[in-house]
Amino acid sequence: MTLPQTAVDQFEALLGERFTTSRGICAEHGADISHFDPMPPDAVLFPRTAEEVQAIMKICTAWHLPVIPYGAGTSVEGHIHAMHGGVCLDMSQMNRIVRVNAEDMDVVVEPGVTRNQLNSHLRDTGLFFPIDPGADASIGGMASTRASGTNAVRYGTMRENILSLEVVTASGEIIRTARRARKSAAGYDLTRLFIGAEGTLGVITQVGLKVHGIPEAILSGVCTFNDLEGAIRSVMEAIQMGVPLARVEFLDEATIAAVNHISKLDLPEHPTLFFEFHGTDRAVEEQVARVRDSAETHGGWGFEWARKPEERNRLWAARHEAALSIAAYATGTRQWWTDVCVPISRLAECILQTRTDIDQSDLFAPILGHVGDGNFHVGICAKEGDEDAFGKAEALHDRLVGRALSMEGTCTGEHGIGRGKISYLEDELDGAVELMRRIKSALDPLNLMNPGKIFANA
Amino acid sequence: MTLPQTAVDQFEALLGERFTTSRGICAEHGADISHFDPMPPDAVLFPRTAEEVQAIMKICTAWHLPVIPYGAGTSVEGHIHAMHGGVCLDMSQMNRIVRVNAEDMDVVVEPGVTRNQLNSHLRDTGLFFPIDPGADASIGGMASTRASGTNAVRYGTMRENILSLEVVTASGEIIRTARRARKSAAGYDLTRLFIGAEGTLGVITQVGLKVHGIPEAILSGVCTFNDLEGAIRSVMEAIQMGVPLARVEFLDEATIAAVNHISKLDLPEHPTLFFEFHGTDRAVEEQVARVRDSAETHGGWGFEWARKPEERNRLWAARHEAALSIAAYATGTRQWWTDVCVPISRLAECILQTRTDIDQSDLFAPILGHVGDGNFHVGICAKEGDEDAFGKAEALHDRLVGRALSMEGTCTGEHGIGRGKISYLEDELDGAVELMRRIKSALDPLNLMNPGKIFANA
Incomplete structure (x- = not known):
């Protein structure tokens, strides 16, 4: 136009x-x-x-x-x-950190503030903002997509970490969805309605966030497994025992292969878990001991752990470099990054079936994920310009989402619906989508806010 | 009619x-x-x-x-x-426990299931449902009022513990707001919209809940303070240090006096904190040590702690019996139980000003609360049939809510708006209430769902 x-x-x-x-x-x-x-x-x-x-x-x-x-x-x-x-x-350009309320462990920021900017600003206060989706995303964008990432298993997602929003509505009012109290039973939860609305209901202009105390001790760990079931089962057991895992990330053999090749590492090309533990010195040591026991019971080996920052970085290098390594390894391809999330009891089955499906598809598609939440990513790589490969990628993606839905999962754990998952949202929630449409129409009757996202023909 | x-x-x-x-x-x-x-x-x-x-x-x-x-x-x-x-x-009569998914640590229940019923059912699984608003409330009611209670400081409120809802909408569709995955970025958060909607948007017919592992060790503690500021400051310090307090409850002098009188206890009539710690044996001992240090730094004395269930019950007797003791102590009165919630940095000031206001009002009104969240209750007692006393109670209540709002707090931390706080919701959120009304109209155009609650003339 x-x-x-x-x-x-x-x-x-x-x-x-x-x-x-x-x-x-x-x-x-x-x-x-x-x-x-x-x-x-x-x-x-x-x-x-x-x-x-x-x-x-x-x-x-x-x-x-x-x-x-x-x-x-x-x-x-x-x-x-x-x-x-x-x-x-x-x-x-709306990137001011408006207030830091250290005693209340909350901050108020403008939506253009990025998570790294916020954490740099907080460094001297002993506080940090935990949500880490990988990229240095903006807080407003993270709110709008209900972002989570590696340490949601411990600290929750944006849903649990936003206290309030200031929003300019489609009809041009400036509203505030909540006060600064930690909890409230006052009226409808508009805060949660705008979180994950992908900009289809209004423009977020300020965000009140919970922040957390930087833990006294941070320990990292890595453990290799002969099979995926053992890896998942050890995570389930740790969670059931109440071990407050700060991060627990899974990389599959294909991801490890890409990282080994690009980053010149020599990790065993097996399913691998990357852990992080937060707490007091004693508490993290106890957590590590329990996780190691549980991992060993389920066929884990080569358990290593590290405390100093440089050693922690070395241990986690494969995880940190995974996305870039995959891009470099699969040069000449277009990558279709997607995510699903299933109940953790179905996770091993879901990943294994997906791995088999990928292997039969002839495409390179590494799997990695936030296993504590049952959430995993697949990076489907199809040769740029190769229509046949793209057709295969699309079919693979379609089967992946269908598989997650058949296991009581969701079509997206953290990426959102956007353009790409509109029809899957209907598959997932059926009649509930009609309610969402009614809310959309009530708050944005002209359909001007980010049209064409979440809903078809909208 | x-x-x-x-x-x-x-x-x-x-x-x-x-x-x-x-x-x-x-x-x-x-x-x-x-x-x-x-x-x-x-x-x-x-x-x-x-x-x-x-x-x-x-x-x-x-x-x-x-x-x-x-x-x-x-x-x-x-x-x-x-x-x-x-x-x-x-x-x-819709009180079936539909499913227990022990591996995924979730359950599906009908709305008439009460929290004690659920916990009895779960006992042999090693799991429990933590939300405890005091009464043996139904899960559907707790969802509808966004209930929380004593251990929200550790486990969150109903908002954080509900995975999905089945709802019959005002227009008579049966919808499900989410699948069983732990997290999802799929569309608007209808789950959170119905939580706290107080029955004004539909009828909840099934609830998917997170449940938690029963901790290995549970320790209880009690500590007396010379002044309220010291009590609050010690809680803030513990939270900032990352001590994962499972419960931290405050009783003021008036509440202790009522409990002493009715339950024949002889607690010092001073501000008192009741703690509960959950974790491994080592972890809870470490938590207790830190909290005791912090309490002593801030003028706490007579710190006692207990591990065995009967000793824990003895230590917490005053807290458990508080509401009944107040009712018995203030016999012949009608009690106006209300709650507000403020940022914790303002909590001591808010409670102290309220105490002074109560003392000047000539009414009996004990204060107790969930201090880790900044949430407290006042039980304003006015002689049954005494219009003058009721006028004073109303004015006291009005000033209490105004005070909480002036401190960036909310007019209700966990009770909800109902009939009683409709005008305060407007004071609190102003233009945002108009958005709530638009949602209400969109989903319940005939205004049949629990009319007269949350909104005036609705």
Whole structure:
């Protein structure tokens, strides 16, 4: 679409040089690491205040322009694609850390603050923000996709760590969803409604977050297993015993092979678990002892653990470098990163069936995941431009999601629906999606907020 | 209102003797322990399946009859009052424990299951359901009020412990809000929308819950403080150090006095903290040592702790008997139980100002609370039939909520809005309430679901 000249004039009057229709900048804001072709917006706007966002919403409402909120652009389901044109709201200039309430262990930040920026800022307070989806994502984007990542098993996801949101609604009001108390039974949980709404209900302009005390002691561990069932069973046992695992990550043989090749490591090419333990000195040692016992009972071997930061980094190198190693290893391919999440009792079965399916498909597709939550990723690699390979990737993906759903799982544990999983959401929740649509219509009757995401034809 | 005869015939055809207009039964279902006068429904229905609830919803829609879901009737803000007549859905006959998935540490229950029933059922599995609001509330009611209680500081509230809900919507569909995976990024968080909706959006007919491993060791502790600030500061310090307190309860001097008098105890009449620690043997001993150090630093004395169940019960007797002791001590009064929740850094100030205000009001009003969350209760006692005392109680309550709001707190940490806090919800969240209303209208356009709760004129 072309923006009406009057709208352009209004945006320019409001934002000056912070409004642009530059083709380069629009192209950047319509491209991500998803497997979809990019879809650039017609303009990119860089608001600095909630009031500017409000004024933008009013202009967009007047001209019926779609609005796509944009954080760091690190999501993987095409969330930032301008399916129906319109304007991209790049929130990166709203990146102030508004308040740190150290005594209450909470902070208030603008949505463009990234998680690394926040943790750098917090360093001297003894506090940290735990959610780690891998990329240096923005807090607003992480809220919008209900992000989680490696230490959700201990600290929860964005859902559990957001105390309140300030939101500019589709109808242009600035609202606050909650006060700063740790818990509340006051009315509908609007905070949780906007978390994971993928920008389809409003624009997040401020986020109140819980933060946590940096643990006295951090220990890392690695353990190799002869088979996947043993690895999963040892994690289940540790969780049932109440061991408060801070992270527990799984890499499959294919991932280890990629990392060995690219990063010149020589890890045994077997299912491998990477652990992290947080607590007091005594508590983490006790945790390590229990996990080692449980791992050994289930066929784990070569258990190593480390306390010093440099040794911890060395132990975890394979996990930290997994995504980049896979990209480098599978050069010339387009990667289709997806995730599902199943009850942990079904996880081994789900991963094994997926591995067999991949092996029969002739594609390279490593598996890694956050096993404490039952959540795993598959990076399906298909040769760029090879339509046949893409067809196979699509079919593999379809079977993967179907398998997770058949095991009472979800079509996405942490990536979100975006463009890519709209039909699976219907498969997963059926009639409940109609309720979501009614909420969407009630709060965004013109369907201007990130249209084409979560719902078909929306 | 009088029910139309055709509706009566339809209910009788559907439910037989599980439909009643008995005045006694209706009166029971319209009375609770709130300070409001009872408001009985016109009929009480006892459904046994989601399909029956669905059929009831269709009849109620046809005749525009209000529907009030009823669990164990233990809520305290008049949630179960039939403000506009209509039918009460007593869910107590939907009390099956549908599934226990021990490996996944989750269960599926019908809404009429009570928390004690669930814990009795789980005893042999090594698992337990931690949320403890005091009363033996039903799981459906606890979901609807977003209940929490004494060990939310460690295990979270109903919000964090519900995995999925089955709901009969106002329009009569049976929907499921989520699958059984531990986390999901699939669409809007309908689970959280129905949690705390107080029956205003639909009828909960099944609840999927997280359960937890029964800890190896449980230790209880009690500590007396010369002043409230010291008590609160020692809790804040313990939390900041990462001590995973399982419970930390505060009783003020007035509560201790009531308990001493009624239960023949001889506790020092000072601010007192009651602790519970969960973990391995070593871990709980370490926790106790840290908490004792921190308490002593902040003027705590007489720290006692116990491990055996009978000793733990003895130590915690004052806390367990607090509510009944207050009722017995303040015989001849009507009690107005309310709660607020503030950031913990403001908690001492908020409680102290409230204590001063109570002392000036000439009313008996003990204070007790879940200090780890910043949440406290006041039991305002006013002589039955004494209008002047009731006016004072109302003014005291109004100032209490205003004080909590002025400290960035919420008008209710765990009781809910019900009839009693409708105007305070507006004070607290202002424009956000309009969004809640739009959601209510979208999902319940005829305003049949528990009308008169959460919103004025609804």
